[in-house]
Amino acid sequence: MNELNFLPLSGILVVILGFALRFNPLLVVTCAGIVTGWAVDLDYLTLLETFGEKFLNSRQLASFLLLLPVIAILERYGLQQHAKSWIASIKGATTARILSVYFVVRECSAALGLINLAGQAQTVRPLLAPMALGAASNLHGDLPKPIRDMISAHAAACDNIAVFFGEDIFIAFGAVLLMDAFLRENGIAGIEPLHIGLWAIPTAIAALIVHLFRLARLEAKIQQQIAQHTEQQDSDGPTAREELA
Template sequence: MDLSLWLPLIGIPIVVLGFALRFNPLMVVTLAGLATGLAVGMDGFSLLETFGEKFMNSRQLASALLILPVIALLERYGLKQAAQSWVAQIRGATTGRILMLYFVVREVSAALGLLSLGGQAQTVRPLLAPMAEAAASNQYGDLPGPIRDRIAAHAAACDNVALFFGEDIFIAFGAVLLMTAFLKENGIHGVEPLMIGLWAIPTALCALIIHLFRLSRLDARIARDMHAWRLAQSSLAASAKAEAVA
């Protein structure tokens, strides 16, 4: 077996091992890139040139980091409380309905190329999760930790699933262009971005139907969990009272 054919893959075990050992992701990826470059015979200058070129081509990714301090300031000055108070004024607002509406808007906007319209940092944490939690609080009062965690998890899943399946419909999305280029490089012609986008529509519709069905059951799940939690609290209170009397 010619080991030289396997050397370019040395970066894969480095990434897997580094993530498994919980090392710094940036350090792990950088080390994997350096090891792969050296394995294929690149010199130090070529490696630095390649790293610099790729960084310059994707430097817009760093702009996402600027969102974090802005969101932190908004949260400090009452963004979460404002979102919760606004939901409290809407009659008929439930956790499931709010998340269903967001899912539809997020998937449609992603299909149109508006990928930054939502997001975990800028939308889910400061707005969507507090609004969904406030809708449940309006119905049941103070929520226990497990139920708040469940609502937050569903809010995060809404953004992830809607974005994942919606963005493939947008023909200028990077992954669509990458698939088209990969197929052409391997001799498969006649597959255009428009075709890939059209074939992504059935999958996005299936994801929409399945996830909306899951969210339609969320309100009932919250009601059952709250009922069970209140029964448990009543049982504990009765047991404590009985012990105090005894």
């Protein structure tokens, strides 16, 4: 019986120690890769070639990171404020309608493979959430913090749910290809990525209907919570004045 070689797992130990000591994550991962390469007897040139290949294959991640400073600069110069004021100038704009339109567009774009077209960092935080908050403020005035947090949470949920159910329709999506490979490895033939994508459409439509129903109830929920907050303030007012007297 062959003895197991645990030396290739030494890279995991480097990652654990590096993160526990709060070293730079990029440095920790690089060191872990070097240690793992030495453990499996990779020569120096092959190790460098492997690092270069993986970097080139993941260059899309590096290009995505370039968007973050751009968004930060736009926010510094009032992107959120402009989004709020623009929505406030549109009559008939409500929080539920804005989030519903975004949900439909996001799910359809994810179904076409345009997953990175929007997202939490580049769309939800600087644009969608301020627009939804601006619409609510335009109708109800200043919003208490719990209501602002609830609207922001719904904006984030719209993006997550739409992408989660929409991306499975795209046949070149990694999860679809993974399911196809898993079925083939286990002897289940006759199922192509196109079939998986087609069978994901009913689930995506069901998620669309359910979430649009939730968003339709959001406006009433906002009004109800504002009314409760106002009643609580009115009830606390006399008590606070009596304590001051």
